[in-house]
Structure formats: C-alpha cells, structure tokens
Amino acid sequence: KAGVTQTPRYLIKTRGQQVTLSCSPISGHRSVSWYQQTPGQGLQFLFEYFSETQRNKGNFPGRFSGRQFSNSRSEMNVSTLELGDSALYLCASSLVRLGHYEQYFGPGTRLTVT
C-alpha cells in the first residue's frame, strides 16, 4: 500500500506571497493532520481534518488554513508568507477506527521563504 505523499517536496517563495501544499493520505485513511517542524519550535500541530471538516486546530495565525476533499486528499495554504514560515511541513494520515490511533507521516514539504 502506498504511503502518504506530499507535493511539492521543496518550495522557495518570497515574503508576502502565498503557497499551497498538497497531501494524499494512505488509501482508506480519512483523517489528515498537518504539522510544522522548525529547529527552534520543533514539531507543532497545525490542524486536523476528517470527512472534509476541521476537527482540531493548533495555535497558529489565520494565515494558515487548510481543507480536505471528498477523496480525503488535503491541502494547506499559507498566505502573506513571512520569513518565520520557513519550515518542514509534514502531513500525517490516520485510520479512524477504534484501536487505531497512530499517524503515518509523509516525507514533508520543505518551504523556504526569502
């Protein structure tokens, strides 16, 4: 079974621009979560989607948004990019079933803001 895929893998943007990152979960997984990883703050939860609905949100400004489609694929968008948004953005998918609470991560998208 294919793993979580994320596109693009690398991205360079200029401050003030916006960016959209994409995530395709493992087949059959209906929950998709997003995390930001930086050297200073570590791994931080952004948000989680299930059945096209945001169920949980981390402590990030409104510039960070996401959505999930009917096929469980998810996108996250960051508007008005700041230098501090440079990070590895990780997507994770989960099988929403009793007893299965682990998340499986994709390889990430490395975003550099200049």
Added chain:
Amino acid sequence: AQSVTQLGSHVSVSEGALVLLRCNYSSSVPPYLFWYVQYPNQGLQLLLKYTTGATLVKGINGFEAEFKKSETSFHLTKPSAHMSDAAEYFCAVSDQGSGGSNYKLTFGKGTLLTVNP
C-alpha cells in the same frame, strides 16, 4: 494541557551498546504514547505505540518501550545499537479522544542519537 519532555537533546553510544532514550509526559487523561524516528531529509516513521493493555510494547528494528504510569514515563530502549540507528527520535502523546476524535500529537523536542563505531 499535554506536554512531553525528552531528557537529553543528544545521546551518543557505541555500536553494540544499550540505547536508552528518555521520555516523560504530562497528561490530564490516560494518554496514548508514541515513539517516532526521523532520518535526515525524511518524514517521521512510527517505531511503536502504547494505547492500552500491556505496558511493555515492542516496535520495529528491535526497539521497545515501557509505559510507567506512576513515573509518567515512556522510555525507549534497544539492547544493542547499530550504526543504522543514528537518527533523531521523537516521543509524542495524544489524548484518548472519545470515538478516536482526537488525533493531535504533542511532541517532545527530540533526541539526536549518534552511534559510534
């Protein structure tokens, strides 16, 4: 609020030696606990998990961890380190959300494991 503390941002061991990576958590409800490993320029790979039941859990690549509620700990061990174990390791906790509705992971800061020949 939940939190995870990983003692030691950098652990160095010799090949063949015991690996011990420490993790303590704080949670107001019974937690689900996880260990993940991250190799350079890659995502996170699940090593093992504790949800309910047996407190000693075995994972991939010879790793295991023991959930100790009284000590709020979930330390990761491996009897004999291999060069390929060199990576960064993250401990994470999530709540036992009702109906599995809570998939928010709170991570520790990570421990970089170096294995010396």
